[in-house]
Amino acid sequence: MRRLDLAMLIGLALSVMMSNIAAFGQECELVRSNVVRLHIMANSNSETDQKIKLQVRDRILSDVGGVFLIPESQQDAKETAQLALPAIREAAEKELKENGVNASVKAEVTRMYFTTRQYDDISLPAGIYDAVRVTIGNGKGKNWWCVVYPP
Numbered sequence: 001m002r003r004l005d006l007a008m009l010i011g012l013a014l015s016v017m018m019s020n021i022a023a024f025g026q027e028c029e030l031v032r033s034n035v036v037r038l039h040i041m042a043n044s045n046s047e048t049d050q051k052i053k054l055q056v057r058d059r060i061l062s063d064v065g066g067v068f069l070i071p072e073s074q075q076d077a078k079e080t081a082q083l084a085l086p087a088i089r090e091a092a093e094k095e096l097k098e099n100g101v102n103a104s105v106k107a108e109v110t111r112m113y114f115t116t117r118q119y120d121d122i123s124l125p126a127g128i129y130d131a132v133r134v135t136i137g138n139g140k141g142k143n144w145w146c147v148v149y150p151p
Contacts, residue, residue, distance in 0.1 A: 035124065036068070036077045036149040037114065037131040042141030043103050049141050052101055056136060057144055059095035064088050068148040074130065077149035081109050081132045092134055103137035114145065 038060070042053035064087045071077040081088075089107040096103055110133050116126040124147070132148065 034074050034150070035129055035147055036074060036081060037129050037145050038148045039112065039114075039131045039133045039143060039145045041133065041135045041139035041143045043137030043139065044141045046141070049136070052096065052099055053136060053141065053144060055099065056092045056095045056105075056134065060088055060091045060134065063091040063094075065148065069151050071149055074149060078109060078130055081148075085109065085132075088132065088134060092136065096136070106133075106135040106139075108133050117145070 038057075040053055040057050040060075043049040064084055067080050067084050067087075068077060071080050085107045089105050092105040092107065096105065110131055111128050112131050112133065114124070114126060114129050114131075117124045131145070
């Protein structure tokens with residue numbers, strides 16, 4: 001009888017644990033399916049390229065970031081991002097040119113993996129997210145990312 005009681009207790013504990021894990025997984029997927037991220041990849045890890053990456057970030061957010069205040073859904077935000085790609089690329093190219101940097105810029109809407117990230121009081125779980133990716137030159141340097149939708 002004790003074995004049966006122990007087996008039932010272990011089974012109950014495992015059931016509770018598995019349902020909590022499933023609920024957490026669903027919550028993470030809900031977050032990932034309602035977010036669009038901005039991802040900027042520097043040309044290299046040189047101090048100059050890392051500084052330029054941040055200046056490009058600032059320029060894009062200043063010149064184009066306001067378009068992400070308008071969408072009312074993640075799907076709208078992805079469509080807005082797709083339409084804004086020429087303006088995003090142009091903002092990045094202007095910043096590079098103003099700083100005397102001769103590097104190509106690629107801007108695209110993509111799905112990509114991000115590690116877990118903590119922003120002040122918000123945590124974004126690791127996983128596949130929709131993102132606007134801006135690649136400067138070779139894109140071999142450290143990257144920078146943020147959430148552009150929801151704003």
